[in-house]
Amino acid sequence: MTEQLQKVSIMEPQNPVRPTAIIGGKSSGILNWNDIPYPSFYRTYRELVGNYWIPQEVSMAPDARSLTTLTPAELNAYKLTIGLLATLDTPQARLIHAVSEYVTDDSVHAIAAVIAQQEVVHNESYSYALSSLFSYEEQRKIFDDARQNRTIIARNQRVMAAYDAFLAEPTPERLVKVIVFSMILEGLFFYSGFAFFYNLARQQKMSATSQIISFINRDELVHGKFMSELLRAVLGENNTLLTFELTEFIYEEFRIATESEIAWADEVLTDIIGIDNDEMAQFVKYRANKMLKMIGLDALYPEATANAMPWITAFVDNFDGTKTDFFEARNRSYEKVDADNGFDEL
Template structure:
């Protein structure tokens, strides 16, 4: 007896002149649209709102001056400098594979209004990769740069977590089943919504002490992009569930992947930050990871399964939430995107 899960998905055709663009006849993964981006004929009302929000955040890393960071880098403690290097190595790796993988997700999406969002998503991941490279090339001494880019090759904890996500993406590429597609979507959601955040807090922590403020500004730009990516995949996954996708991604599988991601995030962050960075420690890392993971589960309509911990970095998240509304992040997680400010509005850190 054939298993429906082993049936291979078919990517949408590039040219489909006989397609039907009636919104009532399309889903995220089913339908027969022409592939024309007629954004006046849509099914998913949230998709064009996401597009406008993502486009409003256009930025390039070279506009951020890292001159002072070069000097600050020399003033960091050995532990701070090590954490700075390793976290950058981790981030540049993951956003590099994101840039490559998002088009693989998009290739099977039948709703043009979502496909165009994913195109901007992939573009932003390329900007993020460039940004990390720009930071490494500008701040890290020349003799260390190659080591930073390839730290994952010699660090077993870093290698393990990079390989975990990369293997999920590769498995779908080699065997594009619905079940593997579901794992890719959750892997992507975990990467965007969980894997980066202790690292982001490390940079904000330095900036709150008037160190590496240029780097932190770049992270703020990236952080704001990631908020929209998280919301994009919240909508994506919720609508897929409504479209009978649940059987391809059982709840126990989602929880299993979350548990692995939480363990990896805590082990890596405790190793590179630990108890040696002023303002952060292993307890705050553990609390923050549980806090973020429970929040992400609730956003997907699932019950939280991790210990209920308060947010130990609320003061640092307020630094990240630029825009003058006090809590931009809260607006990002509404059912619709109601507030988003252009990157050009980001100010310096003189108010800290």
């Protein structure tokens, strides 16, 4: 039987400040950003903190006026998509904290704290948007509908089952799998919903919600990038976990997740003016390829090498390139961090 990971002590002063391993190592519980094994984690931390926002920064007044211009299909998709996103962000805040409890690298604990806070803000933003547009009873119904929607339950089931399995038995193998599922959630499951809101905005509808979604999207890109960094670090230090079976597992779960996301888009976004279902399917496959590339795997869908909906880039800066290609190129924001932080290692 595989030995379980142990929760990290709050503080062990007899251990070194610089952690000896990312899992199963020794660490004092004292974080010195000048002396961490993975300097890229500091860049991620700085990027996360630089993205700070709160939903109240965005006035919902324009959306209150344009709500009546939505078609029945758009209104239905708006409510269902808000509900769906809430089912993803809420558990993710809990999961990232739970994972960090078994990682013996204090920089990961710090990053997890920021990510969890951002997930909480994301969830608050859905409540904030709905409170500006719908009655209290309608708001409750939107969340209840998401909770009971069979398609949402089915598409989230594999991810949540893996999360629960890790919490019940936190082994290194289950840690790796839960990180993979986090990449799927952060880097794939949100994106047809994001595209729907951006499509409304390019038709001069629900621009405030789209602005909030763009903030969430920006955060999720960094979250997904960090999960890929964390996975590479764990596998790099624990080569026995890097097996053919793991590679097959990753491809299979990304395939299932991609098909699930496409099926959701077909169910909810059909009849939405401006959304082409074939383009959406290509876009979702493109997102899957991007996430796989970040961990060094070949494309699952060789035909989806480009973003089939390039208009999305108008809503999220550098959506197609720098934010998701962390291991291929460093954009100016990363170079600026290098210059400003004064760390010789970076």
